């Protein structure tokens with residue numbers, strides 16, 4: 001059911017190609033944003049089902065539903081899908097593509113054709129990753145970290161899985177490149193860097209990491225592939241290689257990768273809070289600059305993943321200190337968000353509710369990161385389920401809830417229709433409860449010593465595994481409530497006005513859904529993008 | 534307040550408690566403030582938002598306070614850690630060897646055990662080695678953990694302060710039976726320890742056979758043994774001359790164990806799959822075992838009748 005509009009919206013536009021080809025051959029950043037959304041939602045669903053099967057397996061000690069080899073494959077593929085196919089592209093590919101040009105008053109990204117190619121690369125990489133499941137050698141069983149020398153020795157399909165990650169890396173690099181050029185070259189006349197809204201700022205910082213750090217992991221994976229194919233000894237000590245080198249190279253990328261996903265997440269939250277408080281953001285400059293600070297310092301903390309690998313004392317000292325320093329700009333953002341609520345006029349709708357949950361979960365994820373960053377406590381919790389809980393609080397509680405917040409925030413703009421507001425709030429509440437039940441107990445047994453990546457465990461940890469399973473089931477119910485409501489909204493929801501939340505940034509000045517070329521007239525640039533007067 | 538299981542419990546738990554305390558303080562005050570604002574400034578009660586200007590001093594305070602706090606937390610974390618790197622010179626030396634998926638502990642005089650037995654109140658320094666892939670050496674009750682990395686000399690040390698059995702876990706993922714790579718650290722009174730060590734057997738006589746060494750280095754004994762019982766893979770005992778049922782490309786056939794069968798089994802393990810065993814578990818050793826080592830292996834397996 002189409003919404004009748006007086007202009008041609010990007011949804012109705014008929015170009016050279018019709019039907020589905022009008023989408024997959026489209027270079028319109030808005031259509032690509034939706035294509036990313038559908039692809040990533042699908043991958044997320046697959047990854048989440050794998051996650052749930054792990055929880056079912058762990059519900060009781062010993063074999064519950066699968067054998068150890070199958071379990072090792074499941075946690076590896078869960079990690080590869082969730083990291084490389086969901087959270088790293090996630091926010092920037094979906095909302096970055098859709099809203100970056102709109103928010104800076106541009107007609108499209110700088111390289112629309114490259115943008116289309118990037119989506120195809122993502123799909124190609126994803127097909128490879130999923131194929132690794134079904135090959136004769138069996139799913140890869142190395143964990144998403146592909147640690148050597150096990151990854152150089154196992155008989156499973158590591159080569160194809162690492163090739164997939166390599167290809168997916170290109171999608172990330174090209175998105176980063178496209179956004180950087182877009183922000184530098186395509187801002188509407190009159191918009192300076194410090195007149196930009198803060199979501200573009202966050203994307204800008206994240207894009208630099210994508211561009212600079214991703215090649216490192218690409219090369220590393222190629223080295224691993226060469227080692228397996230030709231027996232070149234980079235990492236396997238039997239061939240004269242160094243397994244610790246692999247860990248360094250891997251984390252030089254994979255730590256900054258955390259910021260690739262969390263910076264845009266913070267950016268979304270920074271858009272949602274002022275709108276629903278009807279107040280200008282507190283500390284605009286501090287927030288903008290803290291994004292850059294996180295990106296810059298974040299390059300030098302990777303060693304905190306390797307404290308127990310036998311690093312020198314000096315290295316542990318250095319990485320721990322910088323890990324603590326990088327926490328400060330994140331804290332600054334949290335203070336500014338909460339200060340923005342002060343004396344606002346608060347409308348507790350789903351996007352804002354998700355943002356509040358984000359802040360709460362992000363504080364837990366961040367402060368447990370301090371425990372991991374401190375050298376002595378790290379010895380106790382390293383490689384335990386404490387780490388698993390910590391990064392799920394950051395990645396899912398942080399990036400995931402920010403994604404849901406952004407989805408509910410921009411949904412009326414993307415589809416021109418509205419979802420049911422009450423049902424959306426209920427979805428958020430159920431997800432929040434399920435999430436905490438699922439992951440919080442893992443902190444406790446982690447401190448007691450439950451190692452991660454364990455197919456089986458000692459009976460004293462069972463109470464927590466059971467609560468986690470219940471949480472996982474509630475989380476799934478939450479997904480169905482949320483997705484059901486959104487799908488219904490997209491099909492038959494009430495027609496949405498151009499600016500349903502009374503936002504001030506440029507995307508709200510164009511009709512919903514936006515016209516093909518975004519702006520029919522030149523947008524008027526305000527010096528403060530959050531000017532509510 | 535802290536357990537006395539090892540000399541590190543206090544340092545680690547103290548740092549942990551302080552960081553958790555600071556974190557909880559922020560979690561509770563920030564969440565409380567947030568909820569208060571949401572209720573107090575609800576748009577129904579407070580329809581007109583006040584636009585508030587940035588205040589430099591405010592910003593400066595909430596940069597400075599967290600900065601001081603994180604530096605403090607860094608410091609206590611570091612302070613709890615330093616003693617872990619300062620093993621006393623006269624500590625008792627034990628070498629722990631990780632191999633897929635068990636631990637072996639070597640005591641003085643080439644004596645080996647698969648549980649770690651140690652005397653109470655004496656410093657022990659454990660050298661950590663691995664013969665195949667990465668493993669972990671983690672004793673949560675003692676608050677110690679360090680990885681076992683092939684060709685790298687890592688170590689850990691501690692003074693046990695309580696009698697009893699403590700769990701030892703492998704914490705670095707190492708393949709199929711990672712979750713079962715578990716052992717016990719048994720802390721006993723000193724006289725009991727001395728008695729136990731005296732009866733500890735010396736290392737397996739086969740250990741000097743060059744073929745055995747090659748196989749040990751390549752981690753074959755994680756899945757195979759030499760005594761005739763089944764592990765993950767079949768035992769090496771009596772392969773030569775025996776009729777063996779295998780699946781070749783999905784077709785069942787029978788062959789007689791000989792040099793060429795052993796060679797194919799090692800270079801192309803998925804070609805002839807021994808009946809009743811899973812495929813794709815054993816990797817190909819084409820790149821790590823050369824022809825000479827292959828000969829040694831064959832000679833050694835021949836001796837296992």
Ligand SMILES: [Cu+2]
Nearest residue numbers: 255302304305
């Ligand atoms: Cu990290």
Ligand SMILES: [Cu+2]
Nearest residue numbers: 703705707711
């Ligand atoms: Cu292990």
